[in-house]
Amino acid sequence: MTREKSIYDLQAEICKVLASPKRIEIISALKEGEKTVTEIVDILGIPKPNVSQHLAVMRLKGILKSRREGVNIIYSIANPKVIQACSLMREVLSDLLTDRSKMASLLTRSKSL
């Protein structure tokens, strides 16, 4: 009775991983190159366990990979296409914001110079 997962389900799971501000920020940080957990913690400025949880989610889904180096565990992006996907999302967002500000300026055009 275990319902088989469709392509749509699987694709949604990937998207779900990227549907978190913190995780996007992590990916954005790792774009520059691999980093230790502590470095990521310092960048995000949130509690370590929270970062660790997000990293675990992304590692389990295959978005990130990790290796140990002495005391540290170093995370990096497993598949560069994820970065592309994120950039595209950002473009979509930026298009939306421009459209929205266009609309906003139509609605309040006197105020917005």
Added chain:
Amino acid sequence: MTREKSIYDLQAEICKVLASPKRIEIISALKEGEKTVTEIVDILGIPKPNVSQHLAVMRLKGILKSRREGVNIIYSIANPKVIQACSLMREVLSDLLTDRSKMASLLTRSKSL
């Protein structure tokens, strides 16, 4: 006290819209061209209110747009970049699946022919 939304928050909101199997299926259907709600209902095979809710979410976020034509309301994709983003996600997924099957065949290589 209303916390200002960061770029990451906004981007996550876009991703969240795409983080649903049903919504991905809707986008996939609309890739071919605009469709009425009933047509989409027939394609997905789920209750009409459910479809309507998903459509509303995507319209409010600016992913879809709609217009009325007589009795029908016709939905279409507002920004083609969303389609690209979805394709990229699909590629990421397909890469993940290949890697995973590679790993799987290493682990169970005797059984898997």
Added chain:
DNA sequence: ACTTAATAGTTGCGTATATGCATATATATA
């Protein structure tokens, strides 16, 4: 070599919040 301590990271748990769906009801056009 054995113990202790310190640092890095993970895991478990309780809770608050959000999301998806089903059912029922409402609105709009013809």
Added chain:
DNA sequence: TATATATATGCATATACGCAACTATTAAGT
């Protein structure tokens, strides 16, 4: 009135977060 679509409500599930406890690696002291 009939058809197309939207909204409201309630519930079940999932998720993020904070906090506490745990594990693992390295270094220091004896």
